[in-house]
Amino acid sequence: MDYKDIAKKLVPLLGGKENVVSATHCATRLRLVMSDESKIDQSEIEELDGVKGAFSSSGQYQIIFGTGTVNKVYQPFAEELEIANGENSSESNAAPDHKEAAKQNMNPLARFAKTLSNIFVPIIPAIVASGVLMGVLGLLNTYDVFTPESSIYVLLNMFSSAAFIILPILIGFSAAREFGGNQYLGAVIGGIMTHPTLMNPWGLQDASANPETMQFVGMNIELLGYQGTVIPVLLTVYVMSKLERGVRKITPSAVDLLVTPFVTVIITGFVALMAVGPIGRLLGDGITTALDAVYGFGSGFAGLIFGGTYSLIVLTGVHHSFHAIEAELLNSGANYLLPIWSMANVAQGGAGLAVFFKTKNKKTKELAIPSATSAFLGITEPVIFGVNLKYRRPFIGALIGGAMGGFYVTMFGVEANGIGLTGVPMAAIATDIMNYFIGFIIAVGGAFLATLLLGWKEDK
Template identity: 65%
Template sequence: MNYEHITKQLLSLLGGKENVISAVHCATRLRLVLKDEKKVNQQAIGQLDGVKGAFSSSGQYQIIFGTGVVNKVYEQFVKEAGLQNVSADVHQEAVKQKMNPIARLAKTLSNIFVPIIPAIVASGLLMGLLGMMKAFKWVAPDSAWIVLLDMFSSAAFIILPILIGYSAAKEFGGNPFLGAVIGGIMTHPALLNPWGLGSAEPEYLHFLGFDIAMIGYQGTVIPILLATYVMSKIEKSLRKVVPHAVDLLVTPFITVILTGFTAILVIGPLGNIVGKGITTTLNFVYDTGGALAGLIFGGLYSMIVITGVHHSFHAIEAGLLADIGKNYLLPIWSMANVAQGGAGLAVFLKSKRTKTKEIALPAAFSAFLGITEPVIFGVNLKYRKPFIAAAIGGAVGGAYVVFTNVVANAYGLTGIPMIAIVAPMGMANLINYLIGFAIAVGTAFVATWILGFKEE
């Protein structure tokens, strides 16, 4: 591929480099913030060499090139557009300005939780290994293996507020290390650790007429998010009025002491109430709706993916893991994702156009690995009926995994990689996940074949 030639063509079809504000790329897509998207020649971009699809979502115009190609296109693109000095932070801010308030909130939560995914996945896998060692009695119950793996697997959840505090402060424009300090305050050893302690009762501290329950916030999500948001507001306000000569001494000191008192006296208890309320509501819907809830959620999830709001679900899933120790939402999302792959596979076999086949097959396998945007925007949504067929497959698969109570012990993985965080929850859990996987893919494939689609 001639990346320089592709880039020059692309810039022209985007309305010229003066229409491009910023550019970044992810694993498969070139993500652009444009001044005026009306200047874009959508149809011509779709015909460019290497382009697997293009769409506008979440404040960005996104062009799918695929893994291994997008980074090379990006390198040439920023040179041609003169964007070498535009940082990722500037891009993120430009994206937010293009979004409505709901989409902006979803983007904020996504930016906070996505960097934490590796820690959560690692902990989930370690918990699974620990559970297998205990269940199959590979070692003695008091073995050093058990003690050490228990430490390794629970660490990420115990210090979750510290991880979130650091990540959230970066997103909110505060000092990330002060955010980590606030997380440390909320998980201090002087506070009772409720994570895994069951019915243990905390002591109370009498302070300025308040009875403070000396209970920590290990594994929680909402309290530290609220506390870090307040901390960032306090810090930024202080920096506007504190003289530069004493800023290093005064601003962190006042920020930590004000946020610390506010977090322990008000935000922590309030955040716990909100978090428990969300979990209770979800549990009620899950327990009451049963397979119907899985049918609805599995059928609608791909529509949510189009908006980009799905990334904000990581916060809810982290809350479920903290409160009940399992994630029953992720298997539903996974069914919707792999169903898109099943529909894409049917398009590949049924299509008569070479370009469609070139896009459909790798995009379908990408969906089986949990990355659905290429197949959604490059194939299924383009021809409409395969997208509807995939929604049907996701709904049926979602109903099955809810009916059989399939759960995961982490978040961040779907499709085939999700096996790693489903298997630790038991053999029956794994088998039902694989059956649901086959049902979702098969239903979407058959529905696409029956509904058909009209190629351009």
């Protein structure tokens, strides 16, 4: 593969280098912020050697090359665009101006979803690790390998619950970075909201436990902590970041290091415990209650609807905001949404397999198998944008398969002990592995058959 030749051909197909506002890449895709996407010749781009698909999402035009290839294409591409230090660019360390340029191309809802995604994606590994460990502990307890009183069980239980106990600190650190505040002050605010003086809300499971209240300037402050919560700390750190920038503007540089953190923490601490925190808790409880009502309404209803529509939500990019909702659900019990999302994702892989067996297009056939495999591992963009949406009806077939799989896992109460993992890896955090894989087979098989029955027209 001649990477320089691909890069040279790509620039004019994008409407010229003056049409590219900013460029970076992630593990598999070239990510571009365009001045005018109507100037892009997508059909010719998709025919370039190495290109596995192209689509517009999250304010960026994204070209799928695959792991390893994208890095080699990006370097000569950056040279064609005269981007400095192109070889060192990646989505994780993309320049702030690229991220801001991408956000400007989004509608407000997509921008909000992207903000939540930027906050939660960095902390997913911690939650996944805790979720997997919780699943292992559940199996050990079920098969009486260790008793809950044994030292090894007690220690592992400590390890598995730690991420959820300090979740507001993790979110505070990540959210402050996204909102433009000091990350360590964000962590301090999370620490205030989980301070040992405040009663851990998990203790309220005991009917006899009640949090103490304290009088302050005529108000009753409930000494209840925010361990495991999401929305209260998000709102509080947003206020903190605004306050910090406001204080810094009016503070002389000579005393900024002393005054700004001090004033920010003092005021935000009071605001957190007296106003924003309680409001955020009510909002979070309201969202959870509404979802519980939908989930509990009719056997399989939520799985049928959510499983059949999730891939449509993926197209908008709004699905990134669901991590916050799932974390809130984990705080109140278990994540029953993730198995449904997983069924929708693997169904896209099932539809991609059907395309592989029926298509006569050589390039589509070459793309279908690896992209379907990635869907089974939880990465759906290649198969959605590179295969199924290209012919439309396979995408509809995948929606049908997702609804069928979602219905099954909901009927049998399959839940997850974490967030972030779908497809085969989700088995590590599933509460019922057998029924999870039965739902997996139903989703893939349903999508496969629906796609073949629906058929599609293919250009000769």
